[in-house]
Amino acid sequence: MAQYEQVYHALMNNNDVKQMLSSIDADDKNTLDEQITIAQIPAPPFSEDERADYIKKCLEELGLLEVKKDEEGNVYGRRKGTGNGPTLFVSAHIDSVFSKDTDTTVSEKDGIYYGPGITDDARGLAALLTLVRAFQQSAIETTGDIIFGGTVGEEGPGDLRGVKAFFKDNRDIDGFISIDAVSPTEIIYNGTGSFRYIVTYKGPGGHSFGAFGTPSAVHAAARATVKLADLEPSTDPKTTFNVGVFEGGTIPTAIAEEAKLAIDLRSNGEPELDSIEQTMFRFLQEAADEENRKWAFSSDEGVGYTIEQIGNRPVGSQSSSTEIVETAWYATEALALAPSLAAPASTDSNYPMSIGVPSITLGAGGQAGGAHTLLEWYRPEKGYLGPQRVLLTILGLVGTAGSSPTLRKRT
Missing domain, CATH: 3.30.70.360 (Alpha-Beta Plaits)
Structure with a gap:
């Protein structure tokens, strides 16, 4: 435990990290606007191209390296580390459960935003872009590489086809974070x-x-x-x-x-x-x-x-004491939040867990309800806490100049 305490003591006293946390807070309204834009782009399973192309364009404009759209339809790019560190894949899923002809217009009433897919997983994708922006605007150097991207086919008939294809094509990944749902405190570390x-x-x-x-x-x-x-x-x-x-x-x-x-x-x-x-x-x-x-x-x-x-x-199973879970736990505490281990769920993390890649699913912040219904809603209350926690988890896992990576290389 002392290792994690030392890592987060160093991170929370790092001026670059402080600046990144502040930038995510300041970017909160922009994150919400991005979320609304993404939610209104239809992306049913097997027809995610329009939304995928939008995410790809955003990743390119934010300056990630090696941005690509693979044969399955996933889009991702790389932020290189200084070398000899682990490689971490951080993603949100591009698809939604709604058909192409569903009206995905987002409306607002009393501070709550309504629209099919407004949270699942438009919020995750918006949080992902906010994280990329925070990294690209910062002078911070990480030890390990970070791949940021969006996967297709997470929902229902998609059968995790995107994340399965990604890991079959990229054998050098040492850890995985899926940004899904909203809780800034829960850690999903097993998969149904x-x-x-x-x-x-x-x-x-x-x-x-x-x-x-x-x-x-x-x-x-x-x-x-x-x-x-x-x-x-x-x-x-x-x-x-x-x-x-x-x-x-x-x-x-x-x-x-x-x-x-x-x-x-x-x-x-x-x-x-x-x-x-x-x-x-x-x-x-x-x-x-x-x-x-x-x-x-x-x-x-x-x-x-x-x-x-x-x-x-596949069933995803790993111990609550694995490095990736412990790192997320301490990252949550670093924000003065009370972390909790969530019940198993079915997310993109299932597949990498099943092949031995340490994986967790973390929330994108705010409050939400009505998932997979036409009445899905999102309340942006302290929404910045989601991407802030993911940021701190990423930094702990891949390491920085002042802290060693908590994630071990698998190869």
Whole structure:
């Protein structure tokens, strides 16, 4: 613990750091304006180009080096250190959950800003740009390199495709910070994993009266759903299931030829997630077998099914005593805030954690609610605390002339 105390004693007495903290405070209104601008640029998963190009332009104008847009659509640039330090990737996600035709106009009432995506993750991207601006306007030299950027595909169907692609293309990253949500005190250091599937049952079909006794795809899907509904998964670590979509058939007088289920499995534990997946596979097969057996049909002649995995977010697990978590903790305390370890969540940090890269998710400041709804809102109360804490965490991790890096190089 003495190491971290020494690091933050040195940082909080560094005039360059004091100037950077003050500049973030002074930049608070500009950060909010940037947030509104970003929120009003549509960026649904797989259609993030317009917003990504805007972020890329901003990074170029702020003077980062090696600014690029990769094949997946991520945008990022580098601020070089003095050498021999760790390389840290700091990002916010570019995409939102809302479709291209959603009205993303931001409105204000009584100091609260309303608009789809105003917080998730427009606030994170605005905080990121504020951080880059603070670094570029400062004379401070870091030991390690910092890569600032935006990732695509964090939300839902995106399946973390951006952050997965980034880490496959950049093997030299020693640590990762995702800027997401708003809390300036919580530290998300573990990730909830999830598997998502589309299951399609198909059968011969027929007239509901004339072909009665023919296996039904809807009935088979219903059997599978009931089996899942009766399941009692682990509570520690928390493990869940959900059949979120059930659709099939055409009219009441036809035995259904097809039925589809959309299934979501989640857990904070990797063995538990794998276990409930295997249980689901067994239930799906049993449901088809039972429907065929009831009407004395073989599996070739009766109902069958296919499984398509549409989501695979790995469980992220690391100790609360890892350097990146401890550094964020002391950075929070340096601002006279009370840090807390948050419950696991599903963020961009899941993937790098799963491959052994120390990772955390930190909030971008302010207050927010209504995420993933048309009534999403943001209140810019002490919003500057979010980027200030991320700044201090970054400086602690990569090191400066007056303090050694707390983040170790992995290679």
